[in-house]
Amino acid sequence: MAESDGLITIGVLARASGLTASALRFYDDCGLLAPARVDPLTGYRYYTEAQRERAALIRRLRAIEVPLDTISDILSGDTGRAERLLDEHVDELKQRALDAALVAERIKQALGVGSIGDRVELSATLLAEAFEQVRAAAASSREIPVLAGILLEASANSLTLTATDRYRLSTRTVVSRDRQGADWALVVDASDLDPIITWLRGLDEIVTAPTEQGLRLIGDGTERHCRVIDEPFPDYRVVLSNLAPVRTRVVTARKPLLDLLENTSPTVRFEINNIGLTVSGNHLPATVTGSDIDLHFDVATLLPAVHTALGPDLMLDIAAADHPIVLRSATDGDLTTLAMPTRQPAER
Template sequence: MAESDGLITIGVLARASGLTASALRFYDDCGLLVPARVDPLTGYRYYTEAQRERAALIRRLRAIEMPLDSISEILSGDTGRAERLLDEHVGELQRRALEATLVAERIKQSLGVGSMSDRVALPAALLAEAFEQVRAAAADSREIPILAGILLEASANSLTLTATDRYRLSTRTVVSRDRQGSDWSLVVDTGELAPIIAWLRQLDEIIATPTDQGLLLAGDGTERHCRVIDEPFPDYRAVLSALAPVRTRVVTARTPLLTLLESSSPTVRFEVDHTGLTVTGSNQRNHLPATVTGADIELAFNITTLLPAVHTALGPDLMLDIAAPDLPIVLRSATDGDLTTLAMPTWQSTD
């Protein structure tokens, strides 16, 4: 009778949807998936073909631990509400997973196992500053995922942070207050760093620890977990060691140069001679006093490459080491060499 009516039995629906017959009976009792017909004599449940999709969707939602009342709302047909419920549920799952990870790491630490012994204690404000400075050289896009990360290397008594988008490269070393365990390195994803940097600025000291899930930062009784990118980072040391000899060195005040760059055109031109540094952009030429050592030289930059490098530089005076108009220049503080940034010019002299 059921087949002639176009109905299927509970057993057929169970096999088609991946649910058990007992689960289907439960969903009937709670009103989530009510049979199309129940035989009044035998109590057998029969379903329509259209209910297969609903049953399969219920199975998938239960597989991610979605509560029954939320499933009922999702199946009600309000797509906007369904999207919000799913996003909220996934967010809660992620929070619980992170909490479980932190608890597990504490337990491993108490048992003396795992990687919790590999840890670095740092001034939190200095780490926040280093993150802020170095991430300016990381890529904005995810075309090459590893270039959207910051390489952290713990060795000796320091932590070195490095980022590059192929046009810029920034590296800074922060001296640690204390360090335990072996050397380690990982690449932190910059996509979620903004709230972590703000949090670090509120603390005195931070403990950085590599874990199986990424980088754990702990301080003042609170913790944050940084997502990592599990890919090989470019060999930036090879880039630094292969730099050509410096042809011209320029030392100039950082603030006036930064002011000019912030109002400049997309491309800015530098002319360096014994009188100082002339900056041309937005149809304006401005001369800046500078101490120049070496040959006269001209070169140009894309403002999006040069401006972040100057903005994040340390100290009142900026040192520019120039090898050639078509090779990377090296930017450092004239008084503090902890931060080193490479910026690639875009224009080659025809001299």
Template structure:
């Protein structure tokens, strides 16, 4: 059987999902590996799981919620058709954009490194990660967003030392080699608005900065020429998860928006209590109390994907990993405050 298994990297390339998304779907029980190596933790899948992974990617591309995907893939064909029809009825404004491809690009870039991604998706990713960038210029590079083009994806990362957000976007097309640069996060607001008006965007590194081309226009983003912190070391050094909380995002946002500067998180068997307000939540693992600065936590919760959140907690004094319960591509680390 071992010879017929494929690695998570092979499955990612075959299905169009990122490895981080596949790990998230494992944690949620939607796509569990056939085998996990007890020594290395490496995940292995069967060839039969390739089709399920591709269906999950296609359903996520039209923003079908996680719980609905599970019902569609496990239910009868008639019920699945009805659920899909109901969902598509809510997404009419994006149906036309799904049929438009590279025709919107009017300017052909010179040969070189470039990556094409959905423009609205890049705008969303910029907004989500930018919340973790520093608002001051004490360390200039921390006010920037790291862009990394590699494989079939574009990864965006920002950190101000108290938060860290990283999001991976699967590209539609890519040419040239791997590249990375740090764009100035403080100058992105008008660029994001421009991106929302387009279907597809081509991003390319140049001597003058990041060049974005879409439709019949282009924008240049200033680059911060300093080394970005090695965020992968931070992610790799995270302690094992001892407590996991699954809760709705909107009620948590409501509490944080009216809370004092520092809030108390009480995680227990009956759910989650934040600033004295009890919130419905599914908790696995040990009970724990944490404190957060609202200015640190609120932007991370506000920019999360989907209606539900997953919080992975190692221990007091360690970063809390915040992920959307309906999409594993956006990961945010928030540092608790001293109690």
């Protein structure tokens, strides 16, 4: 299958729409943007040129946190219904318009960053959020120094941040606004990040660039530096690729689940069946596909993963009760976190 056949690859669609390939796979699994064709031998996804506009619209709607089912209504319903649904978000849209005007004014001004070779420009707010979300999975000890860091990888149209302490793993991809130079990767020391995150939250645009001394961050005429840990980072992609096949998938609203976990006992039970999701006796609306399954979690393990998820919706990919579950979400990029269920409490 080639692009000359009238179809484009997932990579081409990602670059054209401003979404990552992982986010496009997420929207395929949600039933929101199914590829025009999937190669039965390789599993490669192919899309039509007409789907480029739909992908771009999905990204814009997710940027203002429109729920997945509402996006489906907006894109498949009549214009009157779409207008009514969008009006429900008018306050957020007004605020975003003000923010966009401020960003546009700042971009017109000289950044004063001088000559930078390999560089990635992106939203400072999104980078601050990504640092906070991912560093929860970094090791707190220095037994293995590199695990106390966060891996940054610049490639294609995105910056990916990953951390793991061998028991947890979290990886977040942020779509870049501009990119120059070659691909690069380095591991920043997570202990340097508190003042960096505070600084980033006061900026609009940020330029990240690797140097021999560490990571250089430039924004609004000032700059900061993060130390790097000069050791090979574990190949987390091997961990993700070797996960067992998904037997059960759950899509549910994030906030009700988060509220429940913040006000429950140290251990929770997930009962998943064709009726939906029940957490320690509390029913939550959910879309479930696949086999029925019961799971138990330590709240201390699961709560951070749900708390840092992106957007209003959360997808749980489950292989078995004794395998890590994969929590996936996608807004302004995508976030993937692994959380290990605990053993079922012994019956008395």
